[in-house]
Amino acid sequence: xxxxxxIQIFRLDSLYSFFRKDKCSILMFHRVVKDVRIAGIEISEExxxxxxxxxxxxxxxxxxxxxSKSEKRCAILTFDDGYKDNYTFVYPYLTERNIPFxxxxxxDFLDKKAILWWxxxxxxxxxxxxxSIRNGEIEPEELFRENGVSPEQYVxxxxxxxxxxxxxxxxxxxxGGHTTSHPxxxxxxxxxxxxxxxxxxxxxxxxxxxxIEHFAYPYGGKSEADEVxxxxxxxxxxxxxxxxxxxxxxxxxxxxxxxxxxxxxSSLGDIKVRLSGIFSLKNYLR
Numbered sequence: 001x002x003x004x005x006x007i008q009i010f011r012l013d014s015l016y017s018f019f020r021k022d023k024c025s026i027l028m029f030h031r032v033v034k035d036v037r038i039a040g041i042e043i044s045e046e047x048x049x050x051x052x053x054x055x056x057x058x059x060x061x062x063x064x065x066x067x068s069k070s071e072k073r074c075a076i077l078t079f080d081d082g083y084k085d086n087y088t089f090v091y092p093y094l095t096e097r098n099i100p101f102x103x104x105x106x107x108d109f110l111d112k113k114a115i116l117w118w119x120x121x122x123x124x125x126x127x128x129x130x131x132s133i134r135n136g137e138i139e140p141e142e143l144f145r146e147n148g149v150s151p152e153q154y155v156x157x158x159x160x161x162x163x164x165x166x167x168x169x170x171x172x173x174x175x176g177g178h179t180t181s182h183p184x185x186x187x188x189x190x191x192x193x194x195x196x197x198x199x200x201x202x203x204x205x206x207x208x209x210x211x212i213e214h215f216a217y218p219y220g221g222k223s224e225a226d227e228v229x230x231x232x233x234x235x236x237x238x239x240x241x242x243x244x245x246x247x248x249x250x251x252x253x254x255x256x257x258x259x260x261x262x263x264x265x266s267s268l269g270d271i272k273v274r275l276s277g278i279f280s281l282k283n284y285l286r
Contacts, residue, residue, distance in 0.1 A: 023073070023074070023248070023249050023250060024062075024067055024073070024074040024075065024076060024248065024249040025059070025073075025074075025075050025076070025248050025249070025260050025275050026064075026067075026075075026076045026078055026242060026249060026257060026258070026259040026260065027075060027076065027077055027078065027259065027260050027262050028078055028080065028242075028244060028259040028260065028261045028262060029043060029048075029077065029078065029079045029080070029090075029262050030042065030079060030080050030081055030083060031043070031079075031083045031085050031086075032044075032045055032048045032085050032086075032089050032090050033045065033085055033089075036264035037119075037122065038118060038119065038122055038264075039263050039264035039265045040263050040264075040265075041118070041263070042263070042264045043262055043263065043264050043266070044264060045089060047264070047266075047268075048090075048093075049093075050268055051262070051268060051271060052093075052094075052097070052099065054268060054271075054272075055075050056097070056099075058073075059072070059073055059074055059075035060072040060073070060074045060075070061074070061075050061076070061077065061099050061100065062074045062075070062076060062100065063076070063100035063102075063172075063174055064076050064078070064100075064102045064174050064176075064214055064240060065174060065213075065239070066100075067240070067249065075275075076101075076102070077094070077099070077100070077101040077102065078101065078102045078103075078104065078176075078216070078242065078259065079101065079102070079103045079104070080104050080178060080216055081104070081105075081106050081109055081158070081178060081182070082103060082104075082105045082106055082109040082110060082158055082159045082164070082178070083109075083157060083158055083159065084156070084157050084158060084159055084163075085157075086103055086159060086167075087159055087163040087164075087166075087167060091167055091170075091173070094172065095170065095172055098172070099172065100172045100173070100174070101172065101173065101174070102173075102174040102175070102176055102214060103164075103167070103173065103174075103175055103176065104176040104177065104178035104214070104215070104216035104242075105159075105164065105175060105176070105177065105178050105200070105204060106178045106179055106180070106181065106182045106200070106218070107179075107180050107199075107200045107203050107204065108180055108181045108182070109158040109159065109182075110158065110159055110160060110161050110164060112155045112156075112158070113181075114155065114158065114181065114182065115140055115141065115144075115151045115152075116153070116154040116155070116157065116158075117133060117140040117144070117151075118130065119153070119154045119157075120140070120144055120149055120151070120153060120154070121133075123149065123153075124144075124147055124149065126143075129143070134184055134219055134224070135184065135187075135223075136184060136187045161207055164207075164208065165207070165208060168208045168210055174214060175204060175208060175210065175212060176212065176213075176214035176215055176216055177197065177200050177201045177204060177212050177214070177215045177216070177238075178200070178215070178216045178218060179196040179197060179200050179218050180195070180196050180199050180200040180203075181196065182218045183196060183218060184218065184219055184223075184224045185217060185218060185224060185225055185229050186223065186224050186225065186226060186228075186229060190228075190232060193229060193232045193233075194232060194235075197215065197232070197233060197236055198236060201215075201236060212238075213237075213238055213239045213240075214238055214239060214240050214241070214242075215233060215236070215238045215240070215241040215242070216241065216242045216243075217229065217233075217241065217242070217243055217244070219244065220242070220243040220244035220245070220259075221243070221244050221245060222245060225243055225256070230253070230255045230256050233255055234255050238255065239254065240254050240255070240257055241254070241255045241256060241257065242257045242258075242259050243256055243257065243258055243259065244259060244261060245258045245259075246258060246259070246260060246261060246274070247260075247277070248260070248275070248277045260274045260275060261274075
């Protein structure tokens with residue numbers, strides 16, 4: 001983007017970082033793949049490796065459980081939903097480098113009940129309908145039936161319970177909740193929100209035999225999670241809950257922590273700008 005380029009040329013991100021002194025950056029990933037199909041939720045393996053090299057040089061990469069303990073500028077790696085490559089690539093790669101990370105699990109993914117409608121839309125060439133489905137204006141199952149597409153496609157691209165159990169036994173891996181079916185929580189009644197959060201938390205705790213102390217709001221923007229949603233989430237006793245609102249961690253409430261989204265469209269230079277915090281400031285100034 002042109003604005004990012006201007007920021008990089010004049011080193012405004014470095015100047016901003018010097019004066020602002022943000023506490024921590026929580027990076028948001030979904031998938032790490034060989035070939036990127038949907039840039040919004042995928043990053044290539046090579047780009048991921050380059051980013052990790054940079055983070056190891058410039059940040060202390062810590063567990064989500066250590067966010068309040070780090071004395072240095074820290075980075076936290078988080079992965080949403082529960083994709084297979086979190087186990088086949090991310091887990092061995094980061095384990096070899098002794099780097100902690102968090103996976104937020106949508107339990108329907110592991111039960112093979114989830115419809116990965118974003119990939120099905122890609123196949124149909126209907127990417128413009130993403131927002132309509134997120135907002136509950138279109139029922140994805142009906143759309144796919146009308147177009148002769150099987151909703152069960154892509155279910156094997158998600159984790160299974162045995163893979164998650166193995167990762168949960170690692171001291172480097174933190175497992176968090178991400179609801180049962182990944183809905184837009186603002187479209188639900190309070191009872192529905194409580195069901196989505198509570199049932200998924202209970203299921204994870206029963207299967208993994210560990211406490212689930214962290215949570216990520218599905219979609220997680222201001223249109224999908226608000227103060228009402230936060231107050232319901234708080235009842236479940238999570239230590240932290242993360243949004244997709246872009247910013248660094250400063251003094252925000254622990255039940256609505258911001259993150260820095262990482263996508264396949266982001267160059268390392270773009271990500272450095274985002275991590276500085278100045279990109280977040282630009283959003284406020286619009």
